[in-house]
Amino acid sequence: MGLEGSNFQNVSTDSYEEPKFLTLTFNRQNFTEALYFAFCIFLIILVSACGEGHYSSSETGSIAFIVKFKGISYEGSELHAMALDCDVAGVETVVAEIYDEASLYLTSGGPWLCSAHAGTIGDVPAGTNRTIVVIGKDINGNVLYRGEKSGVTVTAGQTTNAGTIEVEPFSSPFDPPTLISPTDGETVTSGSYSFEWESVTGASEYQIQVSTDSNFTSTVIDEALSTTSYTPTTSLSANTYYWRVRAEDSSGNQSAWSAVWSFTVSAEPGTAPIAPTSVTAIAGNEKVNISWDAVAGATSYTIYWANSFSDVSTTNYEGKIEYITETTYTHADLDNGCTYYYVVTALNDYGESDESEEVSATPAAILISAFDIDDEGWTAEGASITHEMSGGNPGGFLSIEDTEDDTFIILSPAKFHGNLLSFDGGILSYDVMAIDPTEFDSIGSGFGRIQLIGGSTNATFDYAPYPDHPSESWTTYYAPLTAEAWNTTQENWELVLSDVTYISIILEPVNWCTVGFDNFLIQPFP
16 A cells, blocks of 8 residues: 555556455545544543543433622623732632522532632532522631522533623621520539520521630530530530520621520439539638538538547538538637538439548648747848847847858747648748848849758748848748648658758848848648
């Protein structure tokens, strides 16, 4: 077979017998037309193949559309060339929803960036009279624009071009819902209540949220509903909760949240409250302050106590304090130095809870050196002590004069030693005055440092920042008696307090100075 000019021709020889096949001869025009026809067939096959690969179902198709925002100026004639009109409109994203001829929701697509001005929705059920609703939202999800086009036919396996859909400015036509029940602050019984609010004209859906905190950082209920009431599918445990509701229309535009109301869920009907938790007992002078967390559904509390034995219970106690309606109680007129043991129960109309965990405390008198008579056994290292009968805060005081280059300290007498656990959580304080303030032009880095030595361990309290040098008037310095304030663990702190052997204080602001010292005091929690 050879090629002559622009035609294909059959070539024969004497020794060659032409086969009995159909022979075609193409001129230039016939060849061009045939090539174009073959190319069209190839495109159809290619498009069909792509369509069969994209759609998973023979019952769905796609819809493509272009968006134009009404009232926004466009520079030029092509929508896709306008990237800045979205900034003018304030629209961040676009979503679309598809409905059938009965206005029943079928599917949705997006979100797309507004700057694309177009979108394609896949997996749309095939059929006629489909309606596309296009919604433009700002960065916070608020609906700013809305538009729709009806009468769109979707063919299975194909993409229907719906053309340009013009969307118009849209604003929410409704206010936040008004809550009805539970009322603000109401106590309800678990399993026997529902949430209810007033309907909002134009709303098609409501969102209810319930949380254990008023800021709704987390929620225990977050539901979308078409009704104006909601009954929890699972019972909420006894606690205090907060709830709110907002409305939404068919275009997805949401109202502001309603007011936030609180409510308390009590125990199950016929069930006594749970036992109180976080019970503490803090000793004072001839008293102990007991406190605990509130128990949902409780109408009163009872304290059971004893001071000659532990393991107190509702059947094993020396005293009982009933009808307490607060979550704290001061047990007064006690004997200092005696340990008291306590458990707390919660009560309601259905009975009494189990006992709380047992706590104990030992009341103690205030320990003080007022120096009204003598130095009370205080000593010093690196300084001399002189007892003064007047000029203190008030009455007598100790005048302490530096006698050596080393930093001087003062040391407590035996009355402040031994087991001081009853003062855990209390206060240590003392008064200082400069005898000659003109000498104090600087301050020692350790001034005011207190050290408790107990057995084989110790704890140190440093002021941060260190105090200014003492003035010529009396100044009181305080040190909370807690493990945190003394920068130690609770275990080490209790070990120190259980066997204090001495207390030392650095009172030297500068070398060769004289200071006054008065009213050293250790007192339990007030």
